[in-house]
Amino acid sequence: MPMTPLPYRVTDKRWETADTATLTMAPVDRVVEAPKPGQFLMLWAFGVGEVPISISGRPSGDLLEHTIRAAGPATTTLTDAPVGDVVGVRGPFGTEWEVERAHGGDLLIVAGGIGLAPLRLAIHSALEHRDRFRSVALLVGARSPDDLVFRSELDAWLDRTDVQVEITVDYAPGGGDHRWTGDVGLVTELVRQADVSPASTVALVCGPEVMMRYTAQALLDRGVPARSIRLSAERNMRCAIGHCGHCQLGGRFICLDGPVFDHPDLAPLLAVRER
Amino acid sequence: MKSIADLLADHEFFAGLEPAHVEFLSGCGQNVRFPAGATVFSEADPAEHFYVLREGKVALEVHVPDAGAIVIATLGAGEVLGASWLFPPFRWQFDALAVTDTAAVALDAACLRQKCDADPRLGYALVQRFAALLVERLQATRLRLVDLYGGGEP
Amino acid sequence: MNEPSAPAPTLDDAAVIDLDGLAGVINALVDDGFEVIGPTVRDNAVVLDRIEGVADLPAGWGDEQDGAHYRLRRRADEAVFGFTTPATSWKPFLHPSREVLFRARRDGGGFEVDDTPEPAPRYAFLGVRSCDLAGIGVQDRVLRSGNVPDPGYAARRDGVFIVVAQCGEAGGTCFCASMATGPTSEAGFDLAITELVDGGGHRFVVQTGSERGAGILGRVPIRPADETDRGATRRAWERAEGEQTRRLPAAEVADLLGRNLEHPRWDDVASRCLACTNCTMVCPTCFCGTVEDTTDITGTVAERSRTWDSCFTLDFTHLVGGPVRASVRARYRQWLTHKLSTWFDQFGESGCVGCGRCIAWCPVAIDLTEEVAAIQRSDGAVRS
Numbered sequence: 001m002p003m004t005p006l007p008y009r010v011t012d013k014r015w016e017t018a019d020t021a022t023l024t025m026a027p028v029d030r031v032v033e034a035p036k037p038g039q040f041l042m043l044w045a046f047g048v049g050e051v052p053i054s055i056s057g058r059p060s061g062d063l064l065e066h067t068i069r070a071a072g073p074a075t076t077t078l079t080d081a082p083v084g085d086v087v088g089v090r091g092p093f094g095t096e097w098e099v100e101r102a103h104g105g106d107l108l109i110v111a112g113g114i115g116l117a118p119l120r121l122a123i124h125s126a127l128e129h130r131d132r133f134r135s136v137a138l139l140v141g142a143r144s145p146d147d148l149v150f151r152s153e154l155d156a157w158l159d160r161t162d163v164q165v166e167i168t169v170d171y172a173p174g175g176g177d178h179r180w181t182g183d184v185g186l187v188t189e190l191v192r193q194a195d196v197s198p199a200s201t202v203a204l205v206c207g208p209e210v211m212m213r214y215t216a217q218a219l220l221d222r223g224v225p226a227r228s229i230r231l232s233a234e235r236n237m238r239c240a241i242g243h244c245g246h247c248q249l250g251g252r253f254i255c256l257d258g259p260v261f262d263h264p265d266l267a268p269l270l271a272v273r274e275r
Numbered sequence: 276m277k278s279i280a281d282l283l284a285d286h287e288f289f290a291g292l293e294p295a296h297v298e299f300l301s302g303c304g305q306n307v308r309f310p311a312g313a314t315v316f317s318e319a320d321p322a323e324h325f326y327v328l329r330e331g332k333v334a335l336e337v338h339v340p341d342a343g344a345i346v347i348a349t350l351g352a353g354e355v356l357g358a359s360w361l362f363p364p365f366r367w368q369f370d371a372l373a374v375t376d377t378a379a380v381a382l383d384a385a386c387l388r389q390k391c392d393a394d395p396r397l398g399y400a401l402v403q404r405f406a407a408l409l410v411e412r413l414q415a416t417r418l419r420l421v422d423l424y425g426g427g428e429p
Numbered sequence: 430m431n432e433p434s435a436p437a438p439t440l441d442d443a444a445v446i447d448l449d450g451l452a453g454v455i456n457a458l459v460d461d462g463f464e465v466i467g468p469t470v471r472d473n474a475v476v477l478d479r480i481e482g483v484a485d486l487p488a489g490w491g492d493e494q495d496g497a498h499y500r501l502r503r504r505a506d507e508a509v510f511g512f513t514t515p516a517t518s519w520k521p522f523l524h525p526s527r528e529v530l531f532r533a534r535r536d537g538g539g540f541e542v543d544d545t546p547e548p549a550p551r552y553a554f555l556g557v558r559s560c561d562l563a564g565i566g567v568q569d570r571v572l573r574s575g576n577v578p579d580p581g582y583a584a585r586r587d588g589v590f591i592v593v594a595q596c597g598e599a600g601g602t603c604f605c606a607s608m609a610t611g612p613t614s615e616a617g618f619d620l621a622i623t624e625l626v627d628g629g630g631h632r633f634v635v636q637t638g639s640e641r642g643a644g645i646l647g648r649v650p651i652r653p654a655d656e657t658d659r660g661a662t663r664r665a666w667e668r669a670e671g672e673q674t675r676r677l678p679a680a681e682v683a684d685l686l687g688r689n690l691e692h693p694r695w696d697d698v699a700s701r702c703l704a705c706t707n708c709t710m711v712c713p714t715c716f717c718g719t720v721e722d723t724t725d726i727t728g729t730v731a732e733r734s735r736t737w738d739s740c741f742t743l744d745f746t747h748l749v750g751g752p753v754r755a756s757v758r759a760r761y762r763q764w765l766t767h768k769l770s771t772w773f774d775q776f777g778e779s780g781c782v783g784c785g786r787c788i789a790w791c792p793v794a795i796d797l798t799e800e801v802a803a804i805q806r807s808d809g810a811v812r813s
Contacts, residue, residue: 001530001531002577003735004531004544007540028539046540114424184335184347184348207423210418211423236745241576244719245716248763425749
């Protein structure tokens with residue numbers, strides 16, 4: 001039945017920041033269809049509620065990784081769940097990043113805050129098939145160094161010579177011996193530093209909606225074609241199958257037509273002021 | 276060995292400026308280097324130079340007694356450092372420290388202001404570039420005030 | 430599904446039954462195991478409920494409907510379908526306001542889910558107005574024909590026996606003619622009856638829309654319709670169409686609203702709208718819902734239900750930072766532009782069937798036909 005979750009057991013939990021954890025989970029019995037980068041699943045905290053969370057990793061086999069920020073009763077229950085607890089999983093739903101659109105050209109990934117989580121599987125896929133792209137650049141922004149997610153992975157990617165990684169934060173403690181030697185500034189300001197040829201670049205952008213709007217504008221200003229800019233939208237979701245109506249944005253259902261959209265399809269909808 | 280004029284002509288900030296103007300301005304400039312950790316300028320010091328960053332990274336900081344120094348912006352190669360030299364009281368508002376070994380052309384502020392007065396067309400071209408930069412930085416800074424990411428410590 | 434077994438039935442093949450014949454139809458349906466739902470009077474309104482026989486029908490009752498106004502009125506005759514639209518639609522039967530999706534029980538380290546649905550009732554709908562039949566069709570295309578069909582809706586919807594009551598009078602709030610959803614239906618029913626109370630007697634002209642319908646009709650005494658019956662039927666239909674006072678420019682409204690999202694009229698209607706959600710509840714096509722998760726007091730048994738929801742509620746669009754549509758203006762605009770405009774982008778048709786219930790049941794008499802007309806008169810105006 002489309003609204004029935006499958007039981008998955010939490011096999012690992014890593015705290016990324018003070019309020020965000022990545023859960024690794026394995027099927028107890030039946031397995032969901034393998035999620036693609038950009039898609040999301042509905043995670044159910046027994047008796048509490050269900051939330052849409054993007055797939056953030058597929059370590060191996062049928063294991064799923066989801067990075068969840070504790071912001072309400074359901075997400076808090078999920079991030080509080082100890083290893084061994086069972087949660088409900090339904091899905092996958094929605095559209096994909098379609099990383100392959102960048103094959104033969106440049107791939108530019110811009111992540112703001114927890115927006116790095118829905119992009120993580122796309123990054124893994126690109127690095128696994130690095131030779132299919134010319135340049136690969138990753139721009140990451142967060143509020144402060146303590147709010148960066150996947151720190152150890154970011155460090156590993158920084159060490160690679162085949163991908164450009166630029167990280168910036170809105171503010172950072174400084175002082176004589178700097179703990180933070182990355183940039184300080186808005187993530188949109190990193191766009192000019194990306195070592196890509198805009199006309200043959202596909203850009204994947206994910207983060208707070210305001211950040212995506214301004215990042216998209218910075219990309220367009222640099223000459224990236226609008227159809228080559230993909231964004232991931234977010235709205236309240238209750239069913240994920242186009243029946244509850246909550247996630248509607250203009251004539252689109254975020255759960256069916258998104259969450260990943262080409263810029264020209266999403267931008268006019270985001271521009272409508274809901275005042 | 277490149278001349279000051281060559282270094283300025285290569286730099287993004289001066290793109291499109293007439294070669295004669297670049298030559299004229301270079302008379303105010305000299306090469307400077309700051310090793311990692313060195314102070315470029317300190318808050319309340321007289322703002323006597325305009326820095327054209329060629330290599331490295333500089334952090335703009337505000338010193339807060341109970342929180343230490345907070346980095347409010349970083350600037351790197353291809354960017355310029357310093358706005359307080361343009362208008363009285365000609366005093367730096369923030370601290371600037373080199374994060375990594377940094378090479379720059381330091382243009383003497385008084386010299387620059389005098390040359391702009393002497394040649395208003397040059398003055399206008401310089402201030403136009405400056406204004407565009409400031410608008411961009413102001414917009415980005417304003418967006419950071421929105422605290423888009425949420426969460427964490429308020 | 431109610432697929433007609435032949436091309437759209439015309440009046441040429443119509444039959445005529447009397448009130449006893451109608452009673453016979455109801456009995457035949459009951460004998461065949463259908464739960465017959467039809468109009469009846471309760472709480473000073475004509476509502477839809479389970480009926481046992483013709484005695485339950487609202488004989489002699491008509492209605493007055495207008496903005497924020499619904500009254501029953503006594504008719505001069507004993508017509509049993511003498512009202513216009515019932516106060517409620519068929520939606521509560523096909524898409525109930527609450528439906529349990531599953532129950533789950535904690536078990537060892539995990540949980541066991543029981544999502545076996547309740548057996549769906551076998552409904553026969555007696556007296557479906559054309560607008561409401563169109564409304565059922567609109568919901569079919571949202572809940573049944575999409576990517577993922579709603580299994581509960583499909584189970585309740587499949588096999589519903591539909592007896593349309595073609596309209597002979599227009600209600601005060603009706604505008605089905607301009608929406609091309611009425612006042613008569615040509616397909617999608619098992620039987621369609623047009624009630625006549627005149628010199629020829631109290632009778633029903635019956636069109637057969639399916640083999641199933643023919644089978645039921647075959648169990649009651651009939652006579653073929655003659656030219657008098659057919660003439661009276663056509664005149665009744667023409668009256669139902671001609672009496673309508675409201676209209677909506679169905680072909681233009683989608684684009685009209687799409688290009689007037691900043692029209693000052695939205696502020697005007699927002700100053701009147703209470704966001705009470707009545708319109709979404711009485712509307713036959715509004716489908717929005719939400720999900721409720723509860724547990725028993727021990728926390729070992731969880732239940733998940735789907736319930737109706739309304740885009741007029743403040744937390745309908747809740748995100749971490751707050752609702753996306755916080756103002757009543759934003760919410761009213763969403764409802765109307767979805768119903769009349771973006772529904773086309775999603776489902777290729779209008780979401781409105783012209784039943785007029787939202788007008789009658791709005792406590793402050795907001796009339797969407799009037800709102801659209803106001804926007805059309807100053808097409809392109811922008812709020813200051």
